[in-house]
Amino acid sequence: DSGVTQTPKHLITATGQRVTLRCSPRSGDLSVYWYQQSLDQGLQFLIQYYNGEERAKGNILERFSAQQFPDLHSELNLSSLELGDSALYFCASSVEARTGYEQYFGPGTRLTVT
């Protein structure tokens, strides 16, 4: 158990809909990252928040957005869903170790768009 929690575990929805995925980082971790894992694209970095502020952006679609709240939990919002958005979405949080940052991943949310 990494200490990072994600809800829900599974989500099934229809094309055109909007969903919200939730992540709670490990206690004390200020950074939250979102990744998408799909069969064709593999694991891709989407976005990073640090203490409520966006810090880095990756291959995140304009239909997707995220935020980090004062209690440090984060939400990833996916709208106008398409079949190709079906994937596993992972959240990670990080701690700065003596030898640099280490990211710890949650169990993921499996999104199925039908």
Add this chain to the structure above:
Amino acid sequence: GDSVTQMEGPVTLSEEAFLTINCTYTATGYPSLFWYVQYPGEGLQLLLKATKADDKGSNKGFEATYRKETTSFHLEKGSVQVSDSAVYFCALDQGGSEKLVFGKGTKLTVNP
């Protein structure tokens, strides 16, 4: 841009066999290198890492050495167990940032 290339899987071994999973990278600057493992139905777990050339990361019998001259970070284990069956991902932090770039993963199955 930065990228990671892993050997294609799946890899099937018998228990106690020697394991090598090849990983090479392309990067600007001096990234840190990581191996993550994903057991069935679970998230990714950090297995080991190395932050500079010639560093060796090790954990749970697995080892990998950061080779700058060959831009490689191959994962090795001397004697695999059935419990090592999982998907292994090689990764680097892009431009020394905290953005991880992953390889496509290599599925390992160890048979008793």
